[in-house]
């Protein structure tokens with residue numbers, strides 16, 4: 001019997017065993033070991049198609065926010081669907097080019113772009129820079145001039161709205177480093193003729209991440225459109241309107257707006273306006289497409305609390321420690337074991353190394369594996385080598401096939417480039 005845990009992804013129990021699409025997760029883990037990230041190709045592309053279909057009538061440039069997940073197989077699967085990329089570094093630019101992304105579907109945000117990063121992006125011929133400050137704009141003008149190129153630029157405006165999400169992923173208020181305040185941005189647009197090598201013809205807004213309600217988006221979008229209308233009245237033409245990312249997903253009991261509900265609100269506002277829409281979804285596309293599998297080492301009871309200790313840690317998946325994020329945790333084999341209330345913790349020497357607080361879970365036998373669901377976004381991409389731990393392997397499943405798409409790091413990888421200087425020898 002097949003029972004979906006969630007209608008939103010392709011991880012489900014069949015005869016009591018967790019499957020990803022047509023592959024038994026435990027059969028993967030037997031080969032790869034733990035911890036390991038496993039991605040469903042179908043869930044990934046279906047989410048991309050959902051956004052594409054919802055906004056189809058305006059044919060937007062959909063730029064997957066690579067920082068959510070920069071695994072090459074994930075990127076390639078999205079390129080094959082027609083995705084572009086929202087990048088934030090020179091490294092992300094190189095990954096985009098490596099998987100054959102069209103340069104004209106790449107947009108580049110970041111509050112601190114270096115000279116080399118700007119030059120590389122100009123050389124690659126990206127669609128536009130999302131500029132986050134006046135000094136950055138002057139830099140791009142100067143570098144483009146030196147390269148004898150004209151480049152397109154959108155200004156990332158800061159609409160000064162507080163999105164109801166975790167403070168660390170709230171980006172649309174003036175207390176945050178992101179974007180340019182409206183009056184400075186307006187001044188730059190009105191002054192656009194003084195720039196010889198940049199064409200300032202886009203407006204960008206991104207107010208944060210994991211926003212489940214429609215209202216804050218609409219507030220930011222309305223603010224941006226009013227800003228654009230004011231510019232039009234003053235004779236400034238805007239070609240691109242980039243509404244960023246930030247669409248929330250289901251981790252437990254959230255009821256985020258669907259892509260269709262979102263487009264039903266946004267599209268009417270664009271009617272009659274000659275604006276090319278750009279979108280930058282990250283989490284929405286990849287969040288539910290991945291799980292993180294970790295092995296239970298043992299349970300420890302200190303008389304006050306029980307701790308289920310697993311072999312994955314905050315270096316592998318930092319969202320619970322960093323954002324207080326919730327991930328559903330389920331065993332790979334449906335378990336009849338007695339349920340206990342425990343903290344699920346990793347081996348890292350930090351009190352924050354906790355995947356779940358006071359969670360009711362079956363007390364599975366030591367050595368059994370657990371899956372943390374909805375771990376596809378900001379999982380592996382935020383992982384580190386803290387505590388000299390090699391980063392986990394990554395696997396992609398497509399139908400009945402699977403492949404390791406990122407090998408587990410080895411100790412050799414960890415000491416690569418390190419050396420003991422002569423004066424210590």
Ligand SMILES: *Cc1c(COP(=O)(O)O)cnc(C)c1O
Nearest residue numbers: 065109209245246280281282283
């Ligand atoms: C992080 C980010 C995104 C993606 O955010 P999600 O919440 O993953 O959709 C899009 N645009 C910019 C500029 C970002 O920084």
